[in-house]
Amino acid sequence: MRSTRVLTGITTSGTPHLGNYVGAIRPAIAASRAPGVESFYFLADYHALIKIDEPARIQRSTLEIAATWIAAGLDPERVTFYRQSDIPEIPELTWFLTCVCGKGLLNRAHAYKASVDKNNAAGVDPDADVTAGLFMYPVLMAADILMFNAHRVPVGRDQIQHIEMARDMAASFNHRYGEHFVLPEAQIEEAVATLPGLDGRKMSKSYDNTIPLFAPREQMRKLIAGIKTDSRAPGEPKDTEGSALFQIYQAFATPDETAALRQAYADGIAWADAKQVLFERIDHEIAPMRDTYESLMRHPERLEDLLHAGAAKARAIATPFTAKLRHAVGLRDLRAQGSEKQVKAAKAALPSFKQYRESDGQFYFKLVDAQGKLLLQSTGYAAPKDAGQAIRALQQADAASAQFTPADGVTQEDVVSALHQLRDAA
Ligand code: TRP
Numbered sequence: 001m002r003s004t005r006v007l008t009g010i011t012t013s014g015t016p017h018l019g020n021y022v023g024a025i026r027p028a029i030a031a032s033r034a035p036g037v038e039s040f041y042f043l044a045d046y047h048a049l050i051k052i053d054e055p056a057r058i059q060r061s062t063l064e065i066a067a068t069w070i071a072a073g074l075d076p077e078r079v080t081f082y083r084q085s086d087i088p089e090i091p092e093l094t095w096f097l098t099c100v101c102g103k104g105l106l107n108r109a110h111a112y113k114a115s116v117d118k119n120n121a122a123g124v125d126p127d128a129d130v131t132a133g134l135f136m137y138p139v140l141m142a143a144d145i146l147m148f149n150a151h152r153v154p155v156g157r158d159q160i161q162h163i164e165m166a167r168d169m170a171a172s173f174n175h176r177y178g179e180h181f182v183l184p185e186a187q188i189e190e191a192v193a194t195l196p197g198l199d200g201r202k203m204s205k206s207y208d209n210t211i212p213l214f215a216p217r218e219q220m221r222k223l224i225a226g227i228k229t230d231s232r233a234p235g236e237p238k239d240t241e242g243s244a245l246f247q248i249y250q251a252f253a254t255p256d257e258t259a260a261l262r263q264a265y266a267d268g269i270a271w272a273d274a275k276q277v278l279f280e281r282i283d284h285e286i287a288p289m290r291d292t293y294e295s296l297m298r299h300p301e302r303l304e305d306l307l308h309a310g311a312a313k314a315r316a317i318a319t320p321f322t323a324k325l326r327h328a329v330g331l332r333d334l335r336a337q338g339s340e341k342q343v344k345a346a347k348a349a350l351p352s353f354k355q356y357r358e359s360d361g362q363f364y365f366k367l368v369d370a371q372g373k374l375l376l377q378s379t380g381y382a383a384p385k386d387a388g389q390a391i392r393a394l395q396q397a398d399a400a401s402a403q404f405t406p407a408d409g410v411t412q413e414d415v416v417s418a419l420h421q422l423r424d425a426a
Contacts, residue, residue: 003036006187007150009044009084009141010069012062013051017210018282019195019203022251025072025213027192028154032079039079040148040314041069043307046084046091046140050133066303068213071293082310084144089318093143094136096329100172101139101165109138110161142166146173147318149182160186177328193251196244200228214293217283224279225272234270245271249278252285316396320423350425351375351418353391355384363387367394367418374407375415394419 008028016025032039043065048058062083074081084090106112112135116126138161145153145166153163163186170181194202197209204210211223227245232238240246240262250258261269261277269277296303326332349370357363362380365387369375381387394404406415 003038004152005038005040005148005150005182006031006152006154007040007042007145007148007184008154009042009047009144010065011051012043012045012048012058012065014061014205015064015210016068016213017203017205018213018248018251019197019210021068021072021213022195023156023189023192024154025069027189029069029073031154032074040150041074041079041081042144042314043083044141044144047137050131050137063297063300063303066307067293067296070296070303070306071214071289073289076306076310080148080310080313081306082314083307086307086311087147087314087318089315089322090140090143090147092322093147093325094140096325097139097142097146097169097173098136100176101142101169102172105165105168106135106138109135109165110158111137138162138165139169142169145184146170146181147321148314149321150184151182152187153184154187154189157188160188177325180325180328193247195251196247198223198227198244200242200244213286214290217287217290220283220286221279224275224282227275227278229271229274232271234273235268237268238265238271238274240265245274245278249281252281257281323424350421352422355387355391357384365391367415369414369418373410375410375418376404376406395423 010024028039028041031037032041043062045058045062048061052058052061066083069081070076112130115130115134119126119128119130141162142165145163146169153159153166155163163184167183170183174181197203197207198211199207199209201207201209211220215223227248229243229245230238243265246261246265249261253261261274264274264277351367351369353365353367355363355365358380360380362382363384363386364380365378366374367376378387378390381390404415406412
């Protein structure tokens with residue numbers, strides 16, 4: 001069975017803080033290690049353009065977020081980690097979806113409606129300062145998700161409507177053009193904590209109460225010293241209930257450590273000491289990551305390489321899938337005219353790979369043309385999966401550069417063209 005695909009995007013519009021780490025980054029990285037899931041994480045920089053018109057900030061945030069995820073332990077070998085703007089198929093799919101998406105659906109999007117309501121309340125034009133980018137935000141997001149046929153999309157509650165809209169667009173497209181898209185489901189992590197910020201409200205960039213995840217050590221200490229507490233003196237018992245400091249500690253500590261701090265609160269620990277305990281506990285988890293983070297920030301070329309490799313992995317899916325979608329909507333090679341029936345007949349007339357076992361116990365494959373003529377014959381492989389892998393390598397690698405020996409009387413070009421035919425038809 002195919003594994004479950006999990007996909008999520010991170011808008012490159014800020015500096016990651018402890019709340020992002022506890023609420024999103026840490027659980028996502030843990031989940032990416034689970035067996036049977038195929039994870040896709042990407043930097044949603046096209047989305048960032050909707051909110052931010054300072055180019056340097058977009059670039060800086062993209063760098064910081066990429067460095068953060070890697071430093072926090074995301075394994076780019078295991079998952080597909082890429083930058084949205086490296087995948088030109090995404091804007092292309094956005095357009096296909098735009099053409100099946102009812103405008104009314106977008107009129108009802110929360111973020112758009114909130115802007116309109118605000119304008120109405122202010123007595124100005126309802127669409128004042130609303131860009132078409134904001135209006136189209138859900139379509140771009142649907143393209144992100146549907147491009148990879150993600151089954152599950154871990155997001156915050158505020159994003160549920162966007163996932164529902166993606167389902168809606170997927171269903172409209174499937175209805176018109178055949179079953180191409182999986183209908184994605186939002187995955188809401190009920191268990192993960194929302195972290196309070198310095199002032200006790202939810203930690204959020206919009207409240208300006210955040211602690212940057214990779215603040216330098218001394219700055220981190222100062223910020224933690226600034227967490228709001230009540231005015232109880234040292235020696236007075238303190239309440240864990242409603243204590244931002246305690247809640248943040250809990251998000252990092254083991255149950256035993258948490259129990260110990262609870263006891264210390266009851267015993268009247270001084271706030272300054274409690275803050276020191278919190279600082280040490282966070283620093284214990286963050287310090288090793290901070291080293292990696294700082295080194296990546298000094299070597300952006302490493303992140304570029306990594307993201308390019310991720311984009312290649314993502315496009316190995318996106319490029320052929322988009323070719324299929326283009327065909328489905330009618331953006332087709334003019335030479336390949338005809339009914340669906342003819343298309344099917346053409347498929348039957350394709351070259352094909354055949355796998356078999358010889359009496360020597362080894363596994364072989366051959367490539368034959370539609371008439372059954374031998375084009376290429378493999379050497380022997382110890383296991384069928386090795387033969388399968390060699391076939392895939394031939395299919396995926398640029399056929400011209402792949403290594404193979406054509407059968408007698410067959411030219412290199414014959415084989416390359418057969419591989420191309422197979423690929424175009426896939
Ligand atoms: N809109 C998401 C947010 O603000 C970011 C995002 C963009 C996203 N594309 C996505 C999340 C696709 C999940 C899937 O958090």
